[in-house]
């Protein structure tokens with residue numbers, strides 16, 4: 639198995655997306671609470687995805703893995719295997735630039751326990767240590783404070799505001815050099831009491 643196909647954290651097991659993840663993804667994408675901050679403006683179903691749209695999403699993301707050797711993981715609770723959500727690294731076109739984006743979306747009953755931050759930190763580490771990326775970007779709606787907080791906790795720096803899919807977004811970036819400096823500083827800092 640390729641080195642980035644599987645990632646473990648304290649509480650999560652993230653595995654390369656597979657066709658068998660379809661049903662879990664449909665449950666995630668049918669939830670208006672999850673999709674309210676994800677779907678592009680003017681989406682005909684008001685944010686949630688039909689199962690057919692989730693099928694297209696899955697095929698696109700399986701193709702991304704085949705083409706680039708990394709992509710989104712299906713994320714599960716390590717204790718009981720319950721589906722927690724999806725997240726990972728994907729190429730994305732921002733204006734004239736191709737960037738590698740960190741993305742994540744968790745089932746609503748998993749929110750508020752620091753799981754997105756745990757996943758984001760693991761994904762960043764994979765990006766810099768195993769894939770050798772120079773930088774990773776992350777962006778979210780200006781109103782999505784929870785996601786902005788996740789980005790900040792994972793070390794991302796605010797770069798600019800931009801319009802993406804016709805909506806105002808906050809755009810963040812983390813370079814490999816910043817990440818290494820932050821880690822070195824963290825290791826030097828005294829342990830909390």
Ligand SMILES: CC(C)(COP(=O)(O)OP(=O)(O)OC[C@H]1O[C@@H](n2cnc3c(N)ncnc32)[C@H](O)[C@@H]1OP(=O)(O)O)[C@@H](O)C(=O)NCCC(=O)NCCS
Pocket residue numbers: 671672673675676741742743744745748749750751752753754755756777778779782783784785787788
């Ligand atoms: C955004 C999302 C991934 C966060 O997941 P999570 O596991 O709850 O995130 P974490 O617990 O790791 O961290 C959330 C942080 O945001 C904070 N937060 C949550 N809601 C907030 C709000 N309305 N305003 C300000 N901060 C908020 C939390 O307090 C926490 O910060 P803290 O640790 O400093 O207290 C989850 O809500 C989700 O999947 N939403 C739908 C999809 C989505 O928006 N994905 C991101 C698209 S870019």
